[in-house]
Amino acid sequence: MPDLSEVPHRRYNPLRDSWLLVSPHRIRRSWQGQHELPLVEELLEHDPKCYLCPGNLRVNGNRNPDYKSTFLFENDYHAVHMNLDGLAASLLRSQPVIGVCYVLAFSAKHNATFANLTQKEALGVIKAWTDLYARHHRQRACSFLSTAGNPGLKYMQIFENRGRLGGCSSPHPHCQIWVTSCLPEEPKNELTQMVLYQEKNSGRHLLEDYIRLELQSKERVVWRNETFLLLSPWWAVWPFEVLLVPTRHVRSLLDLDDAEKMHFVEAIQQVVDRYDGLFGFSFPYSSGLHQAPLDVSQAELDSSYLHMHFYPPLQHPSVRKFFGGYELLAEPSRDLTPEQAAELLRKASNGGNQPV
Numbered sequence: 001m002p003d004l005s006e007v008p009h010r011r012y013n014p015l016r017d018s019w020l021l022v023s024p025h026r027i028r029r030s031w032q033g034q035h036e037l038p039l040v041e042e043l044l045e046h047d048p049k050c051y052l053c054p055g056n057l058r059v060n061g062n063r064n065p066d067y068k069s070t071f072l073f074e075n076d077y078h079a080v081h082m083n084l085d086g087l088a089a090s091l092l093r094s095q096p097v098i099g100v101c102y103v104l105a106f107s108a109k110h111n112a113t114f115a116n117l118t119q120k121e122a123l124g125v126i127k128a129w130t131d132l133y134a135r136h137h138r139q140r141a142c143s144f145l146s147t148a149g150n151p152g153l154k155y156m157q158i159f160e161n162r163g164r165l166g167g168c169s170s171p172h173p174h175c176q177i178w179v180t181s182c183l184p185e186e187p188k189n190e191l192t193q194m195v196l197y198q199e200k201n202s203g204r205h206l207l208e209d210y211i212r213l214e215l216q217s218k219e220r221v222v223w224r225n226e227t228f229l230l231l232s233p234w235w236a237v238w239p240f241e242v243l244l245v246p247t248r249h250v251r252s253l254l255d256l257d258d259a260e261k262m263h264f265v266e267a268i269q270q271v272v273d274r275y276d277g278l279f280g281f282s283f284p285y286s287s288g289l290h291q292a293p294l295d296v297s298q299a300e301l302d303s304s305y306l307h308m309h310f311y312p313p314l315q316h317p318s319v320r321k322f323f324g325g326y327e328l329l330a331e332p333s334r335d336l337t338p339e340q341a342a343e344l345l346r347k348a349s350n351g352g353n354q355p356v
Helices: 024-028 119-139 185-200 206-217 258-279 298-303 338-346
Strands: 009-013 018-022 071-074 099-105 155-162 174-180 221-224 228-231 242-246 285-290 307-311 314-316
Touching: 099 119, 119 155, 119 174, 119 258, 185 206, 185 285, 185 298, 206 228, 221 258, 221 338, 228 258, 242 258, 258 307, 258 338
Parallel strands: none
Antiparallel strands: 009 018, 071 099, 099 174, 155 174, 155 285, 221 228, 228 242, 242 307, 285 307
16 A cells, blocks of 8 residues: 555545545645734733623623623524525525524633633533533424424534634634524535445444544544544544544433543543644634434434534644635645644643543
């Protein structure tokens, strides 16, 4: 087998049934394009202009409570709402969608990050995610959601954009949670592939088999604890992409016990800590949790596997990963191999490093 760190090749993503081009020799090419200045901000613990800080006025006229830990509220600029209007179906197809959008502040401190929250504070975030998922999981069959013409709420997407380069509109530590009547494309594609894999492989799960392979090779393993594994996945598109996945089959947040929730906290903090240690500044990223939909068949529920994606946009301290040209018109591509990225991330932490 050729040395994949030196030769161009394609890699298959079984979660999406897609391919990407890997061109490791291009990492040595000169770069005369756009350079980003690392953003180093000295943030206040409380910013009177921040719409997420305790006691501050939001744009809708509501005032935030004087909260001390997490704070959940419906987004003032929601992407979907609970009003449903009929839409026409034709070649130019459209589909009705309803839902509710939330914002969850991780902390009352404007200058906090998930990495420097105490474990108790970070566990509060995981519990808030779990409680909201459980609430909507119970409500999915309520009469007001299942009346004729109203498809009900099917999926909850938890995501965080960190830093301006990560698309974040406020530096206050927070995430968004969108609950919609549709199963969005990314989790839908993953679930389809996981169901097909189980059907073709005597009930074995795609991610369980993949984790087994990764633990055997260890090339792309960044870190692990008793429950979770951090990987630079074989099919990673983003230069320092990380997949956070439990080593046992977990369908949703509801399957995690108290000890495993704490392991989840530790794993997320390890990702963020390593990102920040990689180039020595607060690393931008988009992250999101994929888990069982709120309303699925038994086969889809059994095939669901909780995991979390981290997509940072930087490939060098001042160079962003751009999706243009071949990436837009043909297929995704990358230069730095996932194995090289994993090695860099293993060395990036200032503490808490555990042998893999």
